[in-house]
Amino acid sequence: MKSTITEAFDIIISKLESWLTTTIEYLPNFALAIFVLITAYFVAKYVNNITYKLVSKKVQQESVAQIISRISAVVLVIVGLYISLGILNLSKTLTSLLATAGVAGLAIGLALQNTLSNTVAGIVLSFRKKIQIGNWVETNGFSGEVIDINLKEFVLKEADNNIVIMPNKMILENPLKNYSLTTKMRVAIECGVGYESDLEQVKALTKETIANAFDQVESPEDVEFYFTEFGDSSINYLCRFWIDAENMLEKLRAKTTAIIEIKKAYDKAEINIPFPIRTLQFDNKLAFENPESLKEFSNN
Structure with a gap:
């Protein structure tokens, strides 16, 4: 032992x-x-x-x-x-x-597949030079200013001050329009004038008005003007010009200014911008020719 x-x-x-x-x-x-x-x-x-x-x-x-x-x-x-x-x-x-x-x-x-994919997408978006905070973009049916790109989500502030939060994965997999990549935007104005108007005068006056209203438009020749159709109550046209802008708000302000100045110029030149006209016919030939049918209609 x-x-x-x-x-x-x-x-x-x-x-x-x-x-x-x-x-x-x-x-x-x-x-x-x-x-x-x-x-x-x-x-x-x-x-x-x-x-x-x-x-x-x-x-x-x-x-x-x-x-x-x-x-x-x-x-x-x-x-x-x-x-x-x-x-x-x-x-x-x-x-x-x-x-x-x-x-x-x-x-x-x-x-955590979705979470990790959003994280990776957030890192990729952060290194993309064509998408930066402060840019005005349009994607997935929303348009606004980019205010944040983090590891989970892509945040936009729309023109009406609403905040839109989207997963980074949606931004990476869908088309994105960035209005801030260029310093110019094209403004388009659609309008119509009465059939009695002098079309040559309308064209010249519209182009001159736009050129005078915007410093970026050097001469009336820089303004595009095209008559597009014979409408129901007017002869319609399309007017386009370029401005220095990087977001949609500046474009909307320019469009507002253009509409106001065109309306003033047309009023001064007595050029009519007609509104839709509907003709109502009150005579009933059938009733005049056959009074019995009118009685039957009133009895019903």
Whole structure:
């Protein structure tokens, strides 16, 4: 019995001695691994700050700049951890951890597919030079000023001051018209004049009125004018000209100014802008020719 206890005790002592020997042998490696981890941590913090400053110059959205800088820092920490485990001959352990993390990441990715797709779309939109905060855009049936692009949603403020919030994925997958990419917009005016009007006078007066009303229009020759059809009550035309504008509000203001000035000019020149006319016929030839039918109608 005593010999058995002594043997067990010797086994424990020898095991502890071997662990102690191993610990002493790996102490330099352990210190080096700790040094690598600490270095990776401080380098990651430095890279995080530098990346944030660089990305902030390209992207106006703070949330996007933060997540990109943090991703770069996490990548550096993972690299430092991998090197440290390699120094301790534990790289296989890290491989197992990464495999487990990959499986867990796949499961989480499938569960949060829409959220992740919106996040990725938000990052992509933030780096697109042709879509910036402050632009006037039209997409998915809405038109307004871009006031925010974050990791989840795309925010517009319409002309009536309503806020429209759309998932980033919808913006990336659908056509988008950006009115702010050019400094000029074309204004179109449709109107009609009476059949008694002198069409040459109407054309010349309209083009001259537009040229006088807008500094951007240098001469009447820069104004497009086309008669389009013989309408029910008027001869209709289309007038188009270019202005310096980057959003729809400026275009609407210019159109309003053009309509007011054209109306004043037409009133002064006594040019009629007719409204639709309907002729009502009250004579009933059938009733005059056959009075009995009128009696039958009144009795019913």
